Amino acid sequence: MATQAIEASVSTQGWLRGWRAEWAENKLAYWLLIPSILGFILFLIYPIASMFTSAFSTLDTMGRITQVGTLKNFADLAGDEQLPMIIRQTVTFAFGTVLMEVILAFPLALILNSYFPGRALAKALILIPWAMPYAVSAITWKWIFHGQMGSLNYFLMQVGLIKENIVWLGSPTTAFGAAMFVEVWSSVAFMTVTFLAGLQGIPPHIYDAAKMDGAGAWQEFRDMTLPQLRTVFMIVTLLSIIWAFRSFAVIWILTKGDPIYRTDIAVTYLYKLAFERLYFGRGFALAVCIFVVLTIFSILYTRLLGSQEEK
Amino acid sequence: MLKHSLSRRDFMRVLAATATPVLLAACAAPAAAPGSGASGESQPAGEIVEVRFVAMDYDSRMQPDTQELVDAFNSSQGAIMATLEVVGWPDGRNLLLTQISGGQAPDVFNGSGQWLLEFNAAGETAPLDDLLGSDFLANFQPSGIEAMTVEGKLYGLPYFLDPRGLYYRTDLFTEQGLKAPETWADVRAAAKALNSPPTMYGIGMGPGDYWWYAWVGAFGGGNNLSRWTEDGHSRIASEEGLAAAQYLADIVLTDQSAQPSPSTANRDSDLQPLFLAGQMAILETGSWMPTIITNDAPDLQFDLAPLPVASADLKHANAFWPDCVMMANQSKNKEAAAEFLKVQFNAENRLKFALQRGVIPERIDVGKDPGYLDPNDPLTKYKEFFVQELATAHNVFETPWPATGSEDDNAINNAMAQIWLGEKSVADAMTAAAKEIDERHGL
Secondary structure, three states: OHHHHHHHHHHHHHHHHHHHHHHHHHHHHHHHHHHHHHHHHHHHHHHHHHHHHHHOEEEOOOOOEEEEOOOHHHHHHHOOOOHHHHHHHHHHHHHHHHHHHHHHHHHHHHHHHOOOOOHHHHHHHHHHHHHOOHHHHHHHHHHHOOOOOOHHHHHHHHOOOOOOOOOOOOOHHHHHHHHHHHHHHHHHHHHHHHHHHHHHOOOHHHHHHHHHOOOOHHHHHHHHHHHHHHHHHHHHHHHHHHHHHOOHHHHHHHOOOOOOOOOOOHHHHHHHHHHHOOOHHHHHHHHHHHHHHHHHHHHHHHHHHHHHHHO | OOOOOOOHHHHHHHHHHHHHHHHHHHHOOOOOOOOOOOOOOOOOOOOOEEEEEEEEOOOOOHHHHHHHHHHHHHHHOOOEEEEEEEEOHHHHHHHHHHHHHOOOOOOEEEEEHHHHHHHHHOOOEOOOHHHHOHHHHOOEOHHHHHHOEEOOEEOEEEEEEOOEEEEEEHHHHHHOOOOOOOEHHHHHHHHHHHOEOOOEEEEOOOOOHHHHHHHHHHHOOOOOOOOEOOOOOEOOOOHHHHHHHHHHHHHHHHOOOEOOOHHHOOHHHHHHHHHHOOOEEEEEEEOOHHHHHHHHOOOOOEEEEOOOEOOOOOOOOOEEOOEEEEEEOOOOOHHHHHHHHHHHOOHHHHHHHHHHHOOEOOEHHHHHOOOOOOOOOOOHHHHHHHHHHHHHOEEOOOOOOHHHHHHHHHHHHHHHHHHHOOOOOHHHHHHHHHHHHHHHOOO
């Protein structure tokens, strides 16, 4: 026991000595770090602490804390009739859009990785939806989907596919589908470009070696391309899931979560709870839940990124 | 080389000293207590007092028109400096919530009568009776003043009063030999006869307001139009309430004479543009519509009728959704803010506002002013109609449950959406909505 205490003391003293030496050598750097640390506290730690404090407090209809230390907000949230539907929709939206993005982006990246006339132009064009601000994309598509004046109905009518206007953003199914479509349209370019970067990072000589061993195109793709892209695939998928979870602008501009919450996802519902229905406590509780989920995805993402950098 | 003599202990102290207040702030209540500054601290004599007015915009001219008023007020005296911030309606409520909860409320601001109830329930609006005086308030329509009165105290000045009417295409009605609709049966027959989608929809239908038009029509004028029983229960699933919802369901589901997807239709961005584009035969909307038609679709042949009633033996009834100007309880310059309100709401400025916005004057004298009711103005007959309607129109924000007004409206809108989407029957949807509302109020 005494030996352990001595070892611990020696270890602490060693650490302190090391820290002191480190400080003596870099004290100016540490001083210069203070503004960043303060900024970090003010703009990251403070809002997060404030969110957690509010989530565990009673709030009035103006969003002010009236009493700290309660789980009532979480209990109210758990009892919210709409919550199971909102969770289902959030999961469907996040994973559905990412799945569609993968299905579209991977072939696009493969095409862009091959040589054809106009390849540079194609690369530039594919980036346009991603370069457009979400709000601009959503407003543009809102008008395209408009039931009476939208160009989509006009086009479908002209080619004889429909006889009556469809109010795309009016029924729960088509509105949710439209929101997912716009999210995919806006995000697929990022995934394509990332896959393309991954493809271009594969050393060409491994394909040459495979060819010499008699591998066909399918075998090359299955045994060389896909394994080489696995980490890139995981990283970009996780990142896209995180973004899809936070996709407020597209849904808010297109449908505002209507009709009857059928196109809401967690972030839009959170906004409605707090700012439309004035249930700030419940809103903060949902914010904490979203924060926890996104933190888990972020940790996974960071670890994957770290392992990729090590490679 | 520069020697840095700060010890590790000192460094930790500096870090702790800077970080602790921030962390403590994170754990503390983020805002001033409600009603802080309610006493109205007065400024030292001789100092210019600032009054901040946050205005929700009604149209693209709101900013310059209101700035002109503010400039005129500032140049008319030297003791009070009014400032103006115009914000969009969709963000306005959030902005005010944020400013109020942060203890930085504007001195005066306009908004919906619903907001007045919400803010008042949180103790954030100042009573105006004593600040403005009974002589000044005697100029206003009693229905407007009553709408802004909570438990005997006035908390807002009526700013934009909007009784509604039924607009119909006279050319189409004449072609089909139809008369101006007076009852629900007339409306359904005309809408069915004129409906020819997608080039022409019989009638415009949407959430919110449209349930109210049916509600007041189910009872008729002179009857109790409140959504509440005397003990605070919801009446929306009463016999008349079910009849109102059934009427709306029949138009959408049985007759299919409304435009598609009424549950997500927006009056201003979906329905009015269709009427203006000549693609809608009947539309119930507000007093601003004749001005918009004159400006945007001057060739449209239309006329105006009172909101229809369930049967011919009922008198027609109307409803209005009053907007108001409120004073923040946090204002430290209440008397100066009241002086600003007195100028903003004098007859001259309210006449200008009524003409600029196409809104019905809340001041009795302005409603009779020849400058407003110009006999040579083709819109005058509509103005006269709405001025008369305002006297008896029902305030839709009237409720014994001021803090949950938006939630109670949501319940009705969701019920109507479920009916229109064919998910629930009228009786099931409205009964469930009434139950939800009553349970929210602990009944």
